Structure formats: C-alpha cells, structure tokens
Amino acid sequence: MLTITVFFFSIFRASVALIPTFPQIGILAPAILYVALFLVGFFAGAEYGGGTALATESVPPERRGFVGAFVQSGFGVGYFIVSLVFFALDSFYGQTAFQAFGWRVLFATSIIPGILALVLRLFTRESKVFTDMQKENKVEKIPLRNMVKEVPLGIAFAIMxxxxxxxxxxxxxxxxxxxxxxxxxxxxxxxxxxxxxxxxISLFGVWIGGMLSNRLGGRRISMAIYSIAFLITTYPLIYFGLSHSLFAVVAAFSVQAFIEAMIFATLPAFLAEKFSKRYRSTAVGFSYNAGGIAASFSTTIILIFVAFHFSLLNVWSFIVIAASLLMIAGVILSSETWSSKYSKRSDDKITL
Known part of the structure; x- marks a missing residue:
C-alpha cells in the first residue's frame, strides 16, 4: 500500500509543473491545480499513518522514541532540501524568470525523492506485528469502524x-x-x-528530542515538557523575530523551530502506542490528518487579522499560544503509552 501511495503522491506533485496558467486556459487553471493538490493530499494522507506504524512496530520500545523522531524528521529534511533548491533556482533564473517558469522546475524536481522513496519501499519488509496478524487472519477489513467504536476519546485527544x-x-x-x-x-x-x-537547526531538535524522551521518563511527559517550554518562549521569540534584523530573525525563529521540533519528536511513537495494532495505521493517519486539516487555516487566519490592522506581534503570538494550549490539553488528557519505568517488553503496547 505504501508503495502505491508514494508513487501516486510523487506523480501528482510533479504534475503541478505541467498545469497551464490562468491567461492560457482561464478558470480551468486553478480548478486543475486544486484537483492535483487534492490527489497529492489523498495519497500523502496514507504516508504518515502507514509509515509510522511500520517503523515503530519494527523496533523495541526503548528505541522507538528515537526511531519515531527519525521518521518525523523526514518532513524537516524535505523542507530543508526544497528550500535549498528554491534558493538555487531563484538565484540561477532570477526572480522574474523564476516566477514566470522557474517554479515549474521546482515542482518537477519533486519526482526525484519520490523515485528514491519508491525504490526503498520495494525493498522494505512488513513489520513482524503485521505479518503475525496476517498469519492469524486478524487484519481488520474496516478498521475505521472499530477504531471509532472502541477509542473515541483516544481519537479526540489525539486530534487535540x-x-x-x-x-x-x-x-x-x-x-x-x-x-x-x-x-x-x-x-x-x-x-x-x-x-x-x-x-x-530544527532537525537537531527532532533528533535530540527523540533521544531525550526516554531519559525524561516517557512519551507523554516528554511532550508535556517540550510543549510547556515552547509555550513559555513563544512571545519573546516572536518579538525578537520581528526586529527587522536578519540575524535576529534567523536566530529567534531557529530557536523556536528547534523547540517545536522536539515536540514532534515523540509524536510518532506516542500515537503508534496509543492505538491497537488492529487499526493502528488508520488511527494514526486519521488523527494526524484531521489535525492537519484544522492547521491548514493557520496562516490565513493570521493574515486576515493583520489585514484588519491588528498588531502582527499580538495576533501571531495569541494564535500560536492558543494552539499550544489546545495541544497541551490533549497531552494532559491522554494516558502514558510507554515509560522508562516499564519493563522493556511486557508493558509494550505496540503488540496489543
């Protein structure tokens, strides 16, 4: 399944480079773009749940925090690479030429990591947890039904x-x-x-956050500590980030991204251990993507308030703090999934 999703995800992402412009075909241009982006999201939606389940089920609990962080860092690595590619293409073409056609080259390059991921997937084996379920004929045909029936609060807290x-x-x-x-x-x-x-810099936050999670006592407590640290530093870092100095901007945003990445570090292991193996991939993907839908409005909301002459500093800080409080509430309401106090094997929820 993951082989199929990564293949079509890459194809539809790269296809954006071929879409005609508005002057060429009118309203059909944005319509085709929205369809392409929908298909990108449709196939990308399976990536997080399936990839997280596969990775976390393949390692023992004491290593799962770091392995999960490594999986989570894939987004940061991709963002880092595409930022460099953007810089290189913009420098090569110049701003005018890049906006005219250079952006097509940027989207076309997305086929390269897609091919690499596809090759890796072809040589990746299913986890023992999943193959054992297949042998015992316990694979759920409609996992969403039992997921909603058995763990509605778990899903709700995960989405928070x-x-x-x-x-x-x-x-x-x-x-x-x-x-x-x-x-x-x-x-x-x-x-x-x-x-x-x-x-x-944020990548180091993910990796360090994953390595520290066991020493801090567990998944839930780690996320709580990282989240509170992020909350406390939100306003001062945004304040310094708006100082109109390139050094201050990069320094402040780098620190903020580093702490934020530490929160992300424990998320894959926490979500994977939170749900039964019978619907783990579905539950993790559902929770993550449901949260992503709400998050897609974040920049729009900030810009709307700024358009009505609200202070960027105050609006931006308030919205980030409000979202952080929602996240912390979800962490507090959730139960711990694995702690360093547990036995390394007998209390492992990944096999349940």
Whole structure:
C-alpha cells in the first residue's frame, strides 16, 4: 500500500509543473491545480499513518522514541532540501524568470525523492506485528469502524494534540517565509537560504528530542515538557523575530523551530502506542490528518487579522499560544503509552 501511495503522491506533485496558467486556459487553471493538490493530499494522507506504524512496530520500545523522531524528521529534511533548491533556482533564473517558469522546475524536481522513496519501499519488509496478524487472519477489513467504536476519546485527544501542534507548525515554519518577505523586507532570494538554515537547526531538535524522551521518563511527559517550554518562549521569540534584523530573525525563529521540533519528536511513537495494532495505521493517519486539516487555516487566519490592522506581534503570538494550549490539553488528557519505568517488553503496547 505504501508503495502505491508514494508513487501516486510523487506523480501528482510533479504534475503541478505541467498545469497551464490562468491567461492560457482561464478558470480551468486553478480548478486543475486544486484537483492535483487534492490527489497529492489523498495519497500523502496514507504516508504518515502507514509509515509510522511500520517503523515503530519494527523496533523495541526503548528505541522507538528515537526511531519515531527519525521518521518525523523526514518532513524537516524535505523542507530543508526544497528550500535549498528554491534558493538555487531563484538565484540561477532570477526572480522574474523564476516566477514566470522557474517554479515549474521546482515542482518537477519533486519526482526525484519520490523515485528514491519508491525504490526503498520495494525493498522494505512488513513489520513482524503485521505479518503475525496476517498469519492469524486478524487484519481488520474496516478498521475505521472499530477504531471509532472502541477509542473515541483516544481519537479526540489525539486530534487535540495534532491539531494544536500542526496549527503551531503552520503558524511558524510555514509562516516564516511570509514574515521575512512581506513584513521584514528580506530579499526574496535570501528567504530560501534562511528557511533552509532554520529547518536544518530544527532537525537537531527532532533528533535530540527523540533521544531525550526516554531519559525524561516517557512519551507523554516528554511532550508535556517540550510543549510547556515552547509555550513559555513563544512571545519573546516572536518579538525578537520581528526586529527587522536578519540575524535576529534567523536566530529567534531557529530557536523556536528547534523547540517545536522536539515536540514532534515523540509524536510518532506516542500515537503508534496509543492505538491497537488492529487499526493502528488508520488511527494514526486519521488523527494526524484531521489535525492537519484544522492547521491548514493557520496562516490565513493570521493574515486576515493583520489585514484588519491588528498588531502582527499580538495576533501571531495569541494564535500560536492558543494552539499550544489546545495541544497541551490533549497531552494532559491522554494516558502514558510507554515509560522508562516499564519493563522493556511486557508493558509494550505496540503488540496489543
């Protein structure tokens, strides 16, 4: 299944490079774009749940925090690479030529990591947890039904966490380029390089957060500590990030992205252990993507308030803090899935 999803995800993402412009075909241009993006999201939706389940089921619990963090870092690695590619293409073509046709080259390059992922998937084996279920004929045909029936509160709390965290992510890493170009007047070509640097630093946040999770006592407590640290530093980091100094902007946003990435580090293991193996992939994917839908409005909401002459500092800080509180509430309401106090095997929920 993951082989199929990554193949079509890559094809439809790269196909955006071939879409005619509005002057060429009129209203059909955005219509085709929306269809292509819908199909990209449709196939990408299976990636997180399936990939998380596969990775976390394949390792023992004491290593799952770091392995999950490594899986989660895939987004940051991708964002880092595409930022560098954007910087390189914009520098090569120039801003005018890039906006005219260079962006097509950017989208076309997305087929390259897709091919690499496809090759890796072809040589990847299913986890022992899943193959044992296949042998025992216990694979759910309609996992969504039992998931909703058995763990409605677990799903609700998971969505609170993912909605809050992904909303924060949309209001930070996805919003940084807009802030730099529109509000900080940073040169267009420099933005790509700055975002690449911020993402590079955030990757260390994911990996370090994953490594520290066991020493801090468990998945839930780690997420709580990281989330509270992010909440406390939100306003001062946004304040310094709006100082109109390139160094201050990159430094403040890098620190914020680093702490935010630490929260993401434990999420894959936490979600995977939270749900039964009978519907784990579905539950993890459903929770993550449901949160992602809510988060997709983050930058739009901020810009709407700013358009009505609200202070960017106050609006931005308030929205990020509100989303952080929702995330923290979800963490508090959830139960611990694995702790360093547990036996390394007998209390492992991944096999349940």
């Amino acid at each position: 966490i993912t909605a809050g965290l992904l909303f924060v992510n949309g209001a930070t890493l996805s919003f940084y380029p807009i802030v730099m170009e529109k509000f900080e007047s940073i040169p267009y070509s420099t933005v790509g390089l700055a975002i690449a640097l911020i993402n590079l």
